Amino acid sequence: MELFFTQLTNGLAVGGIYALIALGYTMVYGVLKLINFAHGDLFTIGAYLGLTLLASLGLTGYVGTAGGLLFLALMVMGLVGIIGILLDRAAYKPLRNSPRLSAVVSALGASIVFSNTIMLVYGPSPKVYPQGLLPTHVFYLFGLPVPIMRIIILATSLFLMIGLYVFIQKTRTGTAIRAAAIDQGAARLMGINVDRVIMLVFFIGPALGGAAGLMVGLHYGQINFTMGWIYGLKAFTAAILGGIGNIPGAMVGGLLLGVIESMGAAYISNAWKDAIAFFVLILILIVRPTGLLGERVAEKI
Amino acid sequence: MSFSGKNIRNGIYAAVAVCWIAAPVFLSNYQTDVLNNIAIYALLGLSLNIILGYGGMFHMGHAAFFAIGAYTTAIINTSYGIPVLWLLPLSGITAGVFALVVARPIIHLRGDYLLIVTIGMVEIVRIALVNNIFGITGGPNGIFGIASPQVFGHPINGIVSPGHYFYLLTAFLAFTIAVFYLLEHSRYGRALKYLCSDSIAAEGSGIDTSGYKLSAFVIGAFWAGMVGNLYAGKITFISPESFSFWESVVMFMIVILGGAGSIPGVLLGAILIIGLPEFFQELQQYRLLIFGIALVAMMIFRPQGILPPKPHTYPVDKLDEKEVTL
Numbered sequence: 315m316e317l318f319f320t321q322l323t324n325g326l327a328v329g330g331i332y333a334l335i336a337l338g339y340t341m342v343y344g345v346l347k348l349i350n351f352a353h354g355d356l357f358t359i360g361a362y363l364g365l366t367l368l369a370s371l372g373l374t375g376y377v378g379t380a381g382g383l384l385f386l387a388l389m390v391m392g393l394v395g396i397i398g399i400l401l402d403r404a405a406y407k408p409l410r411n412s413p414r415l416s417a418v419v420s421a422l423g424a425s426i427v428f429s430n431t432i433m434l435v436y437g438p439s440p441k442v443y444p445q446g447l448l449p450t451h452v453f454y455l456f457g458l459p460v461p462i463m464r465i466i467i468l469a470t471s472l473f474l475m476i477g478l479y480v481f482i483q484k485t486r487t488g489t490a491i492r493a494a495a496i497d498q499g500a501a502r503l504m505g506i507n508v509d510r511v512i513m514l515v516f517f518i519g520p521a522l523g524g525a526a527g528l529m530v531g532l533h534y535g536q537i538n539f540t541m542g543w544i545y546g547l548k549a550f551t552a553a554i555l556g557g558i559g560n561i562p563g564a565m566v567g568g569l570l571l572g573v574i575e576s577m578g579a580a581y582i583s584n585a586w587k588d589a590i591a592f593f594v595l596i597l598i599l600i601v602r603p604t605g606l607l608g609e610r611v612a613e614k615i
Numbered sequence: 616m617s618f619s620g621k622n623i624r625n626g627i628y629a630a631v632a633v634c635w636i637a638a639p640v641f642l643s644n645y646q647t648d649v650l651n652n653i654a655i656y657a658l659l660g661l662s663l664n665i666i667l668g669y670g671g672m673f674h675m676g677h678a679a680f681f682a683i684g685a686y687t688t689a690i691i692n693t694s695y696g697i698p699v700l701w702l703l704p705l706s707g708i709t710a711g712v713f714a715l716v717v718a719r720p721i722i723h724l725r726g727d728y729l730l731i732v733t734i735g736m737v738e739i740v741r742i743a744l745v746n747n748i749f750g751i752t753g754g755p756n757g758i759f760g761i762a763s764p765q766v767f768g769h770p771i772n773g774i775v776s777p778g779h780y781f782y783l784l785t786a787f788l789a790f791t792i793a794v795f796y797l798l799e800h801s802r803y804g805r806a807l808k809y810l811c812s813d814s815i816a817a818e819g820s821g822i823d824t825s826g827y828k829l830s831a832f833v834i835g836a837f838w839a840g841m842v843g844n845l846y847a848g849k850i851t852f853i854s855p856e857s858f859s860f861w862e863s864v865v866m867f868m869i870v871i872l873g874g875a876g877s878i879p880g881v882l883l884g885a886i887l888i889i890g891l892p893e894f895f896q897e898l899q900q901y902r903l904l905i906f907g908i909a910l911v912a913m914m915i916f917r918p919q920g921i922l923p924p925k926p927h928t929y930p931v932d933k934l935d936e937k938e939v940t941l
Contacts, residue, residue: 349727408915415673416914418727419871422864423910430904543860547738550731589742592735599732600720 319458321576327464327533329572330471334526335549336556336564337478338519344495344559345515347414351421352401353523354546355428360394360524361537362432365441379447383532387525394524395517402516425543432539440538443531467533474522475565482561491515495559544588548575551595557605566606628879636785639778647777649893654784655846657885660869661791661878662838667867668876668924669804670831671811673726676733677866679740680710680836682858684843686744689758689853690751699764699848703841710840711833718832722825737863744855757854764848780849787845791838792878798834799878807831808876865889868906872913874920883922 335357342350367386405424409417452461482488493501494511502508530545531537548571556567571591578590598605639647663677684706691697691705721732747754763772764783771779798804810817810824818824847853865888873884892902913920 405911412918415726416918418730420911420914423907426903426907430907585746586742589739592739595735596732599724599728
């Protein structure tokens, strides 16, 4: 029971991170029908930028730990968001009218460029985050341990997800994003500036991914330049699991995948932990390609 | 003989082939080993080209088939002592059967999803190898002590005398080019290219699209498995690291940058991607960065690759009387 509960909280914390990254995939997919392979590397950039800013500015010294981390998160999100827009300009915008697979190859190239740039700038060895910024103590709920750090991670990701959901559902700009996702041409005819919507999507998605990168740094304490692609693939699996192009789907898929993975690691085999997500991915694409709540991706033969 | 474009092209191919065959005489062992690597990747690129170039399926898990071929050879050779080259067909068959089982349910996925699933497949295979599946793969350490191949009783050691191994690989490469050239110009190859450019029209013309796609997958995997055999015989030691996702990316880049669907293009891609970095040793750490930029730039400026396939032409004056239907 204790193992189960530990794995559940662990899975939910990781799942929240997957969900945040998955939102970036799903939003870009929703509007452009493009799998942004470089998204995982934007997540890594977030983690590294967070580390640099944390070390160089020493914000937590001036405004307290909580305020400093909040400010740090906003800066990381802004910067990664801008990198996201630049990525779109450089690698995807010239290919808007090309076959979709050209854009996928371009995305792959961009991903290679990002991960190698990080390696050249920061070196190939893993980097360590300063410890003790997040509270590490554990409280007990009905005698079961709940590490407070996991609660903070989960709460932060839930907060960001709910914020995004409200933004998409309730504001005018959010409505424009939804309209552009349904039919770009019709949205244009209705006077929506679709190019601006695409820019916005390439800001919000990477910003959330950057926040996830920062959270991984703070939670696990160690980051490396290749982590983007494994997190990216898992987050993509989460997006598919929930139904790609569907924002609540990405949230549900992320949390679910996190729990499935940590349960699988505990009860099936820890050595196969990374393979579990891929089995889930293959299984869901074969059995229910629409995801739990979403669009159809397989052609009938 | 007139100097038409075709003659000039054939002349260039012949000159390149002669230079290639004569090269080991003038090169050091290390340089010959680089040529051997180019040959192995050229073979892998050609086998992937069947799936990606002709079939148009975005498959990024080719290293999995390569790995299965290499491990089949390694396990049977080290356990039962059967000579490496005898295992060549068997390595291909295991990889082909694996492809048949794996590809059947995923073949109908739309392009970019197929890409993701094949990445998942190659990762699962690698994790399985690391975890010593069935207790025969040697785990993360891999398998060592694979015998060198023997030709007419002469062992050909890929490490001590790369020059000898070079000719073994070149012979297999020539055989591969001939087979794939015939395949490309056969009814089968035309059908594959047709369904790649317009699958609905192809299906309307009576082509069994899923059957053709599946068979392209199996042929590509079969060939990659055979290359795995030659690779295992060359370095006599294999471990899961040799078959990572990045190997698949390199094969993918060879085909895409060189020219998907074009045999000379894939060969050029292998020479550029494997051979060129050797000339710029001091830029070694920037290698992948440059490839990444090249991928993006190619997709924007020349998405068909450096040497794209020539469209098939049917000159009217060379048609048979009975073929002219008007």
